[in-house]
Structure formats: C-alpha cells, structure tokens
Amino acid sequence: MPDGHPACRLLFLSCLMIALLALLLMATGGTRADADALFQNGHYQEAGEIYLALLRGSPRDPVLLDSMGQTLRRMHQYRTALAFFQQEVKLDPANYAAGRSLALTLQEGGDPEEARRLLTKLTTADPSGSENWFLLGTLNYQTGYYPAAIEQLDRALKLGLEGGAPSYRNRAEVARAISLVESGRAPEAREALPKLLALPENAANLDLLLGYAQLLYEEARYTDAIRQANLAVAANPANGSAHFWRARILQQQDQIPQAIAEAERARELEPDSPAPRSLLVRLYQKSGRTADASREADWLRERESAAARHLQ
Numbered sequence: 001m002p003d004g005h006p007a008c009r010l011l012f013l014s015c016l017m018i019a020l021l022a023l024l025l026m027a028t029g030g031t032r033a034d035a036d037a038l039f040q041n042g043h044y045q046e047a048g049e050i051y052l053a054l055l056r057g058s059p060r061d062p063v064l065l066d067s068m069g070q071t072l073r074r075m076h077q078y079r080t081a082l083a084f085f086q087q088e089v090k091l092d093p094a095n096y097a098a099g100r101s102l103a104l105t106l107q108e109g110g111d112p113e114e115a116r117r118l119l120t121k122l123t124t125a126d127p128s129g130s131e132n133w134f135l136l137g138t139l140n141y142q143t144g145y146y147p148a149a150i151e152q153l154d155r156a157l158k159l160g161l162e163g164g165a166p167s168y169r170n171r172a173e174v175a176r177a178i179s180l181v182e183s184g185r186a187p188e189a190r191e192a193l194p195k196l197l198a199l200p201e202n203a204a205n206l207d208l209l210l211g212y213a214q215l216l217y218e219e220a221r222y223t224d225a226i227r228q229a230n231l232a233v234a235a236n237p238a239n240g241s242a243h244f245w246r247a248r249i250l251q252q253q254d255q256i257p258q259a260i261a262e263a264e265r266a267r268e269l270e271p272d273s274p275a276p277r278s279l280l281v282r283l284y285q286k287s288g289r290t291a292d293a294s295r296e297a298d299w300l301r302e303r304e305s306a307a308a309r310h311l312q
Contacts, residue, residue, distance in 0.1 A: 031054075079109055209229075213225050230246065232245065244266040
C-alpha cells in the first residue's frame with residue numbers, strides 16, 4: 001500500500017476494491033447495473049465484457065447495444081463501436097440519439113464526410129432537434145466549412161441548447177464566433193468575442209483568444225492583438241498556433257528579432273506545420289539570414305513535392 005496522505009491510501013483502496021469487484025462480476029456474469037457502475041468508474045474493458053455477455057442473450061436490446069457502443073467509443077475502438085450503433089439504428093430508424101452516436105463515432109474514427117452525410121439526413125428527418133444542428137454545425141466548424149457552420153449553429157441556438165459538458169450552448173456560441181472571424185464577418189465577430197471571453201468558463205479558451213487576436217490583427221489593431229496573443233500563450237505555452245500569431249503580430253510591429261524567436265518556437269512545437277516556416281522565410285530574409293531562409297524554403301518545396309507525389 002502506498003505511504004503518504006490518508007486520502008491517497010483511501011483512493012488506492014477504493015481503486016483496488018473496484019478492480020476486485022470487476023473481476024468478481026466478470027467471473028459471475030454480472031448484471032446491467034453492474035456494467036453501468038463499472039462504466040461510470042472508467043472500467044470500460046470490464047463493463048464491455050458484461051455488456052457483451054448480456055447481448056448474447058438479448059441481441060436486439062437497444063439499451064445494451066448503445067451501452068456497448070459507448071463503451072467502445074471510450075476505449076477509442078471506433079470501428080467496432082460502429083457495428084453496435086448501426087444495429088441500434090437499424091432496429092429503430094427514428095432513434096435519433098442512436099443516429100447522433102453513430103455520426104459522432106464516424107467522425108471520431110476519421111470519416112467526417114460520412115458523418116456529415118448522416119447528420120444532414122438527421123436534420124432533415126428531425127428538423128426540430130437542436131442537437132442535430134449543433135453536431136452538424138460543430139463538424140463543419142472543425143472541418144473549415146465556416147459559412148455552413150454559422151447557419152447551422154444559429155439554427156441550433158434558436159431551437160434551444162441545454163445540457164452537455166461543457167454546455168452545448170457555450171460550445172455553439174464559441175464555434176459560431178470563430179466561424180464569423182474565419183468568414184470575414186468582422187462586425188458580428190467584434191460583438192460576439194469580447195462577450196464570450198468575459199465569461200469565466202471562457203477566460204482561458206485558446207480558440208477564442210486566438211480568434212480575437214486574428215480579428216484584431218486583420219483590423220491592424222496590433223497593440224490589442226498582441227495582448228490577446230500574450231493571453232493565449234499564457235493559457236497554453238506549448239501551443240504552436242499561439243506563438244505563431246504572436247510572431248505575425250510582432251512582425252507588423254517591426255520587432256523582427258522577437259518575431260523570429262516566436263516563429264522558431266512555433267516551428268519547434270509544430271515541426272510538420274508549414275505556417276511558421278513560411279513566416280520564417282520572410283523574417284530571415286528581412287534580417288539578412290539568407291542561408292536560414294533558404295533552408296526553410298527548401299523544406300517547404302520538398303513538402304509541396306511530397307504532397308504532389310502523394311496525389312499522383
């Protein structure tokens with residue numbers, strides 16, 4: 001048993017008891033309630049074995065199918081999880097919650113186009129379902145379809161979004177605000193971003209901070225922009241995009257040595273990203289470091305050539 005604070009010993013004993021209970025339940029079969037308790041405590045493997053055993057006796061039970069699918073999602077076994085959600089939808093095509101779980105699993109498993117197709121179908125079948133619009137809007141936001149994302153998130157917010165962790169409403173408003181920036185709708189973004197950042201739950205939201213920094217940069221408000229970029233770096237010092245935006249703003253303020261340092265830090269954090277290297281080419285050229293600029297340009301050319309070969 002570990003030494004130290006009594007709370008640590010208590011935690012250790014609790015985890016040990018849960019593990020022993022899981023082994024006992026697996027040996028004796030276990031009930032749905034047992035599996036649910038294991039799932040809630042993060043023992044997904046053990047919960048899944050009980051759900052699977054129960055499904056052998058009730059293969060068309062939608063609750064068991066859903067529970068098994070959700071368990072596999074938590075274990076990142078997305079392809080296997082798909083089969084359970086697909087069966088659940090097949091049993092009841094009007095089970096829109098199962099459809100949403102299927103779409104999320106498709107997205108998590110690396111098939112956003114099929115997820116988009118399914119979510120579009122759900123919004124047609126159930127146009128009053130705010131969660132359908134929310135999931136489609138956030139998917140389009142994450143994949144760069146910003147105008148569509150704004151339209152769909154507006155629809156979700158109008159229908160009403162409650163629940164979720166963090167709240168669906170806040171997540172929708174954050175995604176919508178950043179989509180406004182990316183779509184060039186500056187007046188609306190200028191109104192939305194400060195209000196969202198004023199909320200305690202969003203004070204360190206990196207996406208919002210960088211979105212606001214980008215908006216201010218595009219409006220040539222560099223003093224305000226660097227303040228937002230500094231907050232973003234403070235929120236996550238290991239985020240390459242935060243250092244990249246600080247480098248871009250410092251370049252506009254003609255602080256070239258500082259901009260180079262920030263761009264080099266961004267390159268270090270995201271070595272496969274072309275953005276900091278493209279910026280470094282310009283910064284190195286401006287500071288007379290032609291050999292360094294050539295090295296970065298060579299890397300970019302090779303990356304472009306590799307991408308072209310991949311498409312052939």
